Amino acid sequence: MSRVLSWDRSVFVLLVVTVAVGAVIDPDFAGGSNLGFVLQDIGEIMLIALPMTFLIMTGEIDLSVASTAALAGCVLGWAWQASGSMAVAVLAAVGTGVVCGAVNGFLVTRLGLGSLAVTIGTLGLYRGLCYALLGDTTVADFPAGWTNLGFSSIPGTPLPYVTPLLVVLAVAFGVVLHLTRTGRWVFAVGQSVEAARFAGIPVARLKFRLFVVTGAVAGLAGIVYDLRFASARPDGALGFELAVIASVLFGGVSIFGGVGTMWGVVSAVLFLGSVRSLLQLQGVPGNALTIITGGLLLASVVIPVVAQRWSAFRERRSRVLAAATP
């Protein structure tokens, strides 16, 4: 694939085209209330996708993020009931995320275990703790002032309250990845752990911190989820881990690490969200949306490979032709 049309740029173009086509064929799609709905719908996925991009770029993965978010959400409900203070509850929830991330990071970086296996284990562990904490009950008596943050929009705009959080964090993660030393380290580690180690990059410390940040942001996503549905439930955010990873990979991040951009990932989350919304408005059933999500993910890996082989084939052929002509 040519340099001009790299995958992350293609995703951005796809996003623009989808929004433009949507605005033309369906006036409801470009309406403010639908924009707000899309942003709310993708909120948690977008949040977790930001640190997940860093992790996948370094060649690691975290499958426990949805369970972490759910556990943080349950701790929010539990701590709110126990303390009666939302501020305490929020701190406890984010703290839970940090601890969950630190456990993953410890197992991966100190004990040298594979992150895929570790986080499949903690996926079950954290989800089990959700049930241990809340049982089959839900906490639904959050103060209205807080739950309004979850489903009403900022006065005078169609945007939900989660928007500034998304924008600030997306910009912050993008800046760190592309403009700071830490970001360069992430690329270096993803390209070659050995080389990075020889270059003096503290690989284990970097990865440990990335797991902690991922846990913290997943905890934040758990709070957003709770406020959006005005309840804390042990089965919250079920299955989000695969949706997050699908978005990150669709955004052009290589599963082998070392390749990717933050704006590719952000475009991918927005694109998948707007495609879903547009098709839903057209009355396409949810099952077809699942197929499209999977198909797009496959396309994101198949197309670059096929394009690369095609250009290699053309180059070979032109060389053969040049050799054949005297």
Place this chain on the structure above:
Amino acid sequence: MNGGLRRVLAGREAPVAGALVVVLAVTTAVNPRFLSDQGRFDLLVAIAITGLMAVGQTFVLVMRHVDLSVGSVLGLSAFMAGSAVRGDTGGSLLVALLVGVVVGVVAGLVNGALVAFLRLPALVVTLGTLYVFQGVQALLTGGTRINADQLPASVVSFGVTGFLGVPWLMWVCLLAAAVGGVFLRTRRSGRDLYAVGSNPPAAELVGIPVARRTLLAYMVSGACAGGAGVLFLARFGGVDSNAGIGYELPVVAACVVGGVDIFGGSGTVLGALLGAMLLKTMGVSLSALSVPEFWQQAINGLLLLVAITADRIVLLRRERSARVEAARHRREHAGAVPDPPRDGADRAGHEGATTTEVVR
């Protein structure tokens, strides 16, 4: 010490089997009904589906790949097999099994072709097909479900009867495990899978047809997931659009607990089956011990972490003792002609490619 015995004890199956025996013994001691005829039957039925999928997953994992689409394949195959024999009251169990396995093989072909010929990362491909197969299944079912009264009696009774006190479903699982285990252990193409998983570029260099073997592994995984779909149909006497959702990670967990290395190159079908047995038995025994059901997932997760941590510690200790051994060997030969090749071989021993050799 007897070499064979030492190998059995050093292997990864013995500790898992030991843990399984302990769980069974403790639970039976507290609640004697746990291993009554009915209790044992129910336990084996519960193991059969995950066990069968774990057998197939082993083929893929030892090649350093993964198949996340198995849950969706199970759902798709259960529905297709159910539709094929719906309303038919004759002996259509074989038809159901055939349809289920064929659906699974086709799904495996899709995964395998993408991974083998386009050389795409397995995680991404099977995550994509997880969604695609799940969507296709949901689209086909369209919110309807197949109930037991629409299924032939042969299929329904297959799920609740057994032979020699072992449910038919478990016989299917055991048969698949036996065939798969013998194939991986003794057949040349089976050993190829380990070679590819230990060191893919080297496997290519020695002339192993990597793409064909990859295709084979995915077809086996698909066939097992497809067969598991029919077991699902028989066990629950029906299927709806939620069948199989979320099954993929527990299957991988069962394999990992049973000693299948997620980085490829080592692990056995027997181990994977024992892993599935241990996880399922833990779950059932917790409810037999009247521990609240919700602890089950937490304990399963913890068990997985304990298993991989233990593996890691054993590996590190063996590497250290191998180093000590090599150092002593060098000391004893000190003064002799310097021997650079052996030095190089020692260093290679610290690296990934040969660590599996140390374990074996």
